[in-house]
Amino acid sequence: MISTPITISGIPAILWGGKSDGIYICVHGKLSRKENARGFAEIATRRGYQVVSFDLPEHGERTSSDYPCTVRNGVHDLTTIGEYVRENWTDIHLFAESLGAYFSLLAYPGYPLRSCLFLSPILDMERLIKNMMHWYGVSEETLEKKGKIPTPLGETLDWEYYSYVRENPIVRWDAPTAILYGTDDKLTERDVIDTFSRRFAGEVTVMQNGEHYFHTEEQLAVLRQWLETHIQNR
Numbered sequence: 001m002i003s004t005p006i007t008i009s010g011i012p013a014i015l016w017g018g019k020s021d022g023i024y025i026c027v028h029g030k031l032s033r034k035e036n037a038r039g040f041a042e043i044a045t046r047r048g049y050q051v052v053s054f055d056l057p058e059h060g061e062r063t064s065s066d067y068p069c070t071v072r073n074g075v076h077d078l079t080t081i082g083e084y085v086r087e088n089w090t091d092i093h094l095f096a097e098s099l100g101a102y103f104s105l106l107a108y109p110g111y112p113l114r115s116c117l118f119l120s121p122i123l124d125m126e127r128l129i130k131n132m133m134h135w136y137g138v139s140e141e142t143l144e145k146k147g148k149i150p151t152p153l154g155e156t157l158d159w160e161y162y163s164y165v166r167e168n169p170i171v172r173w174d175a176p177t178a179i180l181y182g183t184d185d186k187l188t189e190r191d192v193i194d195t196f197s198r199r200f201a202g203e204v205t206v207m208q209n210g211e212h213y214f215h216t217e218e219q220l221a222v223l224r225q226w227l228e229t230h231i232q233n234r
Contacts, residue, residue: 001045003038008084011077012061013054017045022091022234025081026053029098029120029213030069033060040095043227048234049093054081056100071103071125071164078107086112091234094175098122098187098212105170113175117230119223120185120212123196125165128187132157177202180226182210182219 004015014034024044026037037053044051055062057069057077067073085092094116096104101121122128133143136151143149149157179202181193190206197204207222214223 001038001042003041008052008054009080011054011080013052013081015050015052016041017050020048020050020234021089022049022093023085023089024049024051024093024095024231025078025085026051027078027094027096027100027104028053028056028059029100031059032097035060039224040227043224044095044231047231049091049231050089051095052081052085056103070158070161071106071168074099074103075107078103082108082111093117095119096121105173106168108175109170109172110174115230115232116175116177117227118177118179118202119214120181120188121179121193122188123170124188124192126162126169127189127192129157129162129165173200178226178230179204180207180210180214180223181205182207182212182214184209185212187212 001016002018006013006015012034014037016037026040028034028036034053034055037051041051057067057073058065059069092113094104094108094113097119099122101118102123102125105123132151132155133139138149138157143157143159143162147159151157177200179193179197181204183206193204196202205226207219210219210222214220
């Protein structure tokens with residue numbers, strides 16, 4: 001499989017596959033990197049598509065950058081990637097995981113996507129942050145006063161991030177969407193998935209005992225089969 005390192009407006013990326021009019025934008029989740037798109041790209045390129053994957057801020061080649069992985073920066077970068085793709089391809093699709101799915105919802109609400117695949121998506125970031133505040137006993141007043149509060153698990157509650165999320169709710173999503181979700185996902189509750197599905201007519205596949213991070217042999221087998229089913233031949 002051809003994999004070509006490229007840079008898109010300063011963003012390190014990889015273009016997978018031979019020339020095609022069809023492409024998948026691949027957006028990874030937290031603690032991942034562009035190279036981890038290989039498994040997805042093997043399936044998509046076999047079906048006739050190219051794939052572009054890239055490092056989110058503070059990930060992969062950008063780990064030591066002083067450009068933080070905030071929602072504002074994430075949306076900016078996805079918009080930049082989207083503009084590049086739109087200039088060079090006509091048949092555009094999306095595969096996004098976890099945090100990458102949330103950034104995608106904000107960056108691509110009116111973007112011309114033919115289809116969208118979400119793995120363990122974060123669909124309601126405001127609710128997730130409120131859950132985290134509850135877990136760690138942090139009130140909105142305290143967070144606003146302190147600005148940033150580190151948590152025992154390494155996450156940092158950030159008032160500016162939280163404010164941006166509240167001020168930019170998900171109100172539009174036009175792309176035909178399929179979701180793969182695990183019943184043991186601790187970050188996104190099932191009712192959040194169902195609400196999104198009803199509101200935007202998304203198809204949901206549920207894996208019993210699946211986790212937010214699909215990593216076991218069984219989970220990866222389910223993921224591969226799901227991708228084989230939903231990525232159509234060109």
